[in-house]
Structures are given as structure tokens and as C-alpha cells.
Amino acid sequence: MKLRSTVLVVATFVGFVTHAYADSKTVTLSVPGMDCEACPITVSKALKKVDGVEKVAASLERKEAVVTFNDAKTTVEVLQKATTNAGYPSVVKQ
Numbered sequence: 001m002k003l004r005s006t007v008l009v010v011a012t013f014v015g016f017v018t019h020a021y022a023d024s025k026t027v028t029l030s031v032p033g034m035d036c037e038a039c040p041i042t043v044s045k046a047l048k049k050v051d052g053v054e055k056v057a058a059s060l061e062r063k064e065a066v067v068t069f070n071d072a073k074t075t076v077e078v079l080q081k082a083t084t085n086a087g088y089p090s091v092v093k094q
Contacts, residue, residue: 022072024054029065029090031058031083039088040065046086050074064093 031043040058043065047056052073058065067079076092083090 022070024068025071026066026068027076027079028093029067029079029083030063030093031065031088031090032063033088034058034060034063036060042086043083043088043090046082046088047079050078050082053079065090 031039034040034043037060040060044056044058047053047058047065047067050069052070053067054070055068056065065083069079080090080092
């Protein structure tokens with residue numbers, strides 16, 4: 001029983017430390033294939049399905065999506081794959 005309690009305390013601490021070191025990052029993805037009013041909606045929905053995405057703002061006029069995400073849960077590459085799988089390949093905007 002004591003071992004089980006110790007394991008629980010350690011697991012809780014590790015979870016807390018991992019969460020404490022996770023940062024929110026923001027990336028702007030250029031999505032040149034967006035060419036109609038429905039495109040930003042489709043891109044936003046695809047990105048919001050990615051675990052760790054906190055906020056998405058897609059713009060048809062700028063042909064880009066600004067994504068805020070938890071870098072402990074996802075990566076820019078996963079975000080790009082999500083837009084590509086939705087039919088809208090993207091690249092990181094410099």
C-alpha cells in the first residue's frame with residue numbers, strides 16, 4: 001500500500017512538472033490554397049482537432065492561419081499535416 005501511494009505521489013509530481021514546463025507557442029502558417037469563404041472554416045476546424053491547439057485564427061485575405069498551441073502536446077509539423085490532410089498544404093510563414 002505504501003508503494004502504491006509513493007507511485008501516485010511521484011506520478012502526480014511528474015505530471016505537474018511536465019505541465020509547468022509546457023509553453024504556449026504561436027505560429028503563422030501560410031495557406032496559399034485558401035481561395036473561398038469556406039476555406040478558413042475548413043482549415044480552422046482541422047487545426048482545432050489537433051490535441052494541444054488552444055486558438056486558431058484563419059484569414060482568407062491573408063491566406064494564413066495563426067495558431068496558438070501547447071508545445072508539449074503537438075508540433076508545427078503536426079499542424080502542417082492537419083492542414084494538408086484537410087486539402088490545404090501549409091508552410092511556416094517567415
